[in-house]
Amino acid sequence: MTTDHRPDHPSDDRREGPLAGVVALVAGATRGAGRAIAVQLGAAGATVYATGRTTRDKVSEVGRATETIEQTAELVTAAGGEGVAVPADHLDPDQVRALVDRIDREHGRLDVLVNSLWGGDRLLEFNTRMWDTDLDVGLRMLDLGIRSHAITSSIALPLMLRRPGGLLVEMTDGTAEYNGPRFRENFYYDLAKTSPIRMAFALAADLKGTGTTAVALTPGFLRSEEMLDHFGVTEETWRDGIAQEPTFAIAESPVLVGRAVAALAADPARERWSGQSLSSGQLAREYGFTDADGSRPDAWGYLLAMRDGTPPPAEDYR
Structure with missing residues (x-):
């Protein structure tokens, strides 16, 4: 791993907020939901280790050079927390071990782990049958969406379990209610986005009695940087994308899912x-x-309400 970026910031005991003193690892914090989660944890006072493969010196296979883990760490610190950017490929167990060892040396604890690892959208081809999908491409999607999560949890959980009250969040796309009876239009994507739901279920069974909570969490129709680019809009003009995709009317900014994780982390009864x-x-x-705009979008409620084929008024789900 290369040298990290760690901005100067007041120590934990001088920080304020419901998560002051909390140490979090957001694996996959370069952009989108992962970045927003890191920032919102920081806004609540946490120290956040933000990991990913794109830095100011090196761009990952995703190819989005303008979004880096250093930027994320700076946003965390500006929000009121302490952001620590650590380059890491979470498919490499040695890099993950080095990361967790460092957190142990620097804090001796890990309170929140968010597995927001993915980066496989560029590989995704809808309406392509499993046997017509390039096998290497399909297996890479499974590595990015499943194997990376398993490696990170396996290595990080022993540190988290030293103290009761930890929170592990498996980020995915879709709820159990939505994904369960539906094929997500691509064999490998279906597995990659349904597996984290089952991971949280299985980990909760393993963690029973430890005081550590494991959940799966999905944003709705996420207005990530990549999604905004896809529709040719900005966060300020996002509604212009509704003309291309009517369900975009229920889209949410990454702030919403970031606040969701911060709320879970601050809930003593989580x-x-x-x-x-x-x-x-x-x-x-x-x-x-x-x-961020004061609305409360419920994308999955909206999509479930479309089961009969008749779209409900989007404003009823904001």
Whole structure:
């Protein structure tokens, strides 16, 4: 691993917020949901290790050079936390071990682990049958969406388990209710995005009695940097994308899912959620937070309501 970027910031005991003193690792914090989660944890006062493969010196296979883990760490610090950028490929167990060892040396604890690892959208081809998909491409998607999560949890959980009250979040796309009866239009994508839901369920069983909570969490129709680029819009003009895709009317900014993780981390009774599949919209209702614009979009509620083929008014789900 290369040298990290760690901005100067007041120590934990001088920081304020419901998560002051909390140490978090957001694996896959370069952009999108991962970045927003890191920033919102920082806004609540946490120290956040932000990992990923794109730095100011090196660009990952995703090819988006303008989004880096150093930027994420700076945003965390600006929000009120302490951001620590550490380059890491989470498919390499040695790099993950070095990362966890460093967190242990520097803090002796890990309170929150967010597996927001993916980066496989560029490989995704919808309406392509399993046997017509290049095998190497398909297996790479499984590595990025499943194997990386398993490696990270396996290595990081022993540190988290030293103290009761830890939180492990498996990020995915879709809820158990939505994904369960539906094929997600690509064999490998279906596996990559359904498996984290089962991972959280299985980990909750393994973690029973430890005081550590494991959940799966999905954003809704996420207005990530990549999605905004896809529609040719910005966060300020995002509604122009509705003309291309009507369901974009229920889209949410990454802030919503970031606030969802921060709310879970600050909830002393969060263990009641262990093993469950949750969504940002669901937790916004439960905890009372909103998106950056003050709305409370519920994308998965909206999509489930479309089961009869008749789109409901989008405004009813904002």
